[in-house]
Amino acid sequence: MADEKISNAQIAKVAVGATIGTIMEWYDFFLAALAATQVWAIVFFPKLNPVAGIAASVSTYVVTYFTRPIGAFVFGHYGDRIGRKTMLIWTLALMGGSSIGIGVTPGYSAIGLAAPIIVILLRIILGFGLGGEWGGAASWLLEFSADSRFRGFWSSWINAALPLGLALGAGLFTLFRIIMPHNFVAIGWRYPFIIGGIMVMIGVVIRYALSESPLFIMQKNKGEIDRSPATKVFKAEWKLIMLQGLSWAYIIAATSGVVIAYSVPYLIASKLNPIFVSFSVVIAGITTAVFTVIGGVISDLWSKKGIMIISIILTILFSFPYFLLLNTRSQPLIVVAQVFLLGFAFLGFGVLPRRFGEHFQTKFRYSGAGLSYQIGAVLGSIPVILPQIFAVIAGGFLKAWPYVAEMLIIVSVLSLLGTLFAKETSQLKAVDT
Numbered sequence: 539m540a541d542e543k544i545s546n547a548q549i550a551k552v553a554v555g556a557t558i559g560t561i562m563e564w565y566d567f568f569l570a571a572l573a574a575t576q577v578w579a580i581v582f583f584p585k586l587n588p589v590a591g592i593a594a595s596v597s598t599y600v601v602t603y604f605t606r607p608i609g610a611f612v613f614g615h616y617g618d619r620i621g622r623k624t625m626l627i628w629t630l631a632l633m634g635g636s637s638i639g640i641g642v643t644p645g646y647s648a649i650g651l652a653a654p655i656i657v658i659l660l661r662i663i664l665g666f667g668l669g670g671e672w673g674g675a676a677s678w679l680l681e682f683s684a685d686s687r688f689r690g691f692w693s694s695w696i697n698a699a700l701p702l703g704l705a706l707g708a709g710l711f712t713l714f715r716i717i718m719p720h721n722f723v724a725i726g727w728r729y730p731f732i733i734g735g736i737m738v739m740i741g742v743v744i745r746y747a748l749s750e751s752p753l754f755i756m757q758k759n760k761g762e763i764d765r766s767p768a769t770k771v772f773k774a775e776w777k778l779i780m781l782q783g784l785s786w787a788y789i790i791a792a793t794s795g796v797v798i799a800y801s802v803p804y805l806i807a808s809k810l811n812p813i814f815v816s817f818s819v820v821i822a823g824i825t826t827a828v829f830t831v832i833g834g835v836i837s838d839l840w841s842k843k844g845i846m847i848i849s850i851i852l853t854i855l856f857s858f859p860y861f862l863l864l865n866t867r868s869q870p871l872i873v874v875a876q877v878f879l880l881g882f883a884f885l886g887f888g889v890l891p892r893r894f895g896e897h898f899q900t901k902f903r904y905s906g907a908g909l910s911y912q913i914g915a916v917l918g919s920i921p922v923i924l925p926q927i928f929a930v931i932a933g934g935f936l937k938a939w940p941y942v943a944e945m946l947i948i949v950s951v952l953s954l955l956g957t958l959f960a961k962e963t964s965q966l967k968a969v970d971t
Contacts, residue, residue, distance in 0.1 A: 563671050567707075601661050610911065772909060797819065822877045822880050825880075
């Protein structure tokens, strides 16, 4: 590492800066998911029936999953050549601009088919920026905490940002639904996007003031920067990258597929108050951040692979009980269901920054970790759109839940195989110099 040992205070400063920016990126991402399941079918797809309209709306959300690996490759290439901090500023700028753009895009009634086309294009840009975010943020924080005994704890902050971003997005979405009940569909839903875009730009300023990764600086000073890191690491480690991607697909299936894309319209179709439905996601997001950090802490004390396996098994065991709790229509039990499904899945999520990042040398880490993560996002995108297809086939969201539960189990089993076959990193050789 560096000549001077990095203090916990320095690591915490970078952790806060990296996490704040990542929270805002996930805020924008999940805000669009909530809008897609509750509003966009009316605003952008009014000619379709309600179920088909929601399916079309969710497709604008799913499209981002397919541009994320491209973002991971491009930003990983330059992040391993130019620096982590510089690329992370650009990822935030792209996300913020896209969010504001979505917030001001006119509806179908004003500009016709151009409206959903514009939203899809903005979502593509947003996915591209998001694709470059995780690998850089995880590498940045992992490299700052490379000499720390609490590397799992510090690096888990990056993934704790996801449920916190989910909670913040759902919270503002709910707030505007409350304060603008009669104009929410017409204009109220737009304000959280515009506010989010502005907050992302504040995140740009925070990140600009922070220091570059010490390991990257050492690599650069030694003249050991690779000319084509993303291409080279994918050619050399494509099997590992695919296995690591598969290992966390169950988390996407649980979060975006089950809780957001299916359960939100399912609960609304069950005649539950939309405000409560969004608020249940807020509570789940806040508590799930705690589960995420717990997973990181346990990885410092025990085994990264072991925590992943436990997380996957708990998710499988809770798949059907989750829907049985939703079927009670009891608000407290629904909150319990949301908290524990996400909590069980996110125990494993807290391990990912360390587990993925430690596999790669500094000169390939941004690219390798980012590609592992975003390829997993593509694999996990299939369970995001499948619940909508099940709902169309079954004749509504209320009838499709057994298929969704089975889908989550199947994806979780595949993730278990990916986890078992992906090699584990050595504690002693985890982060190179």
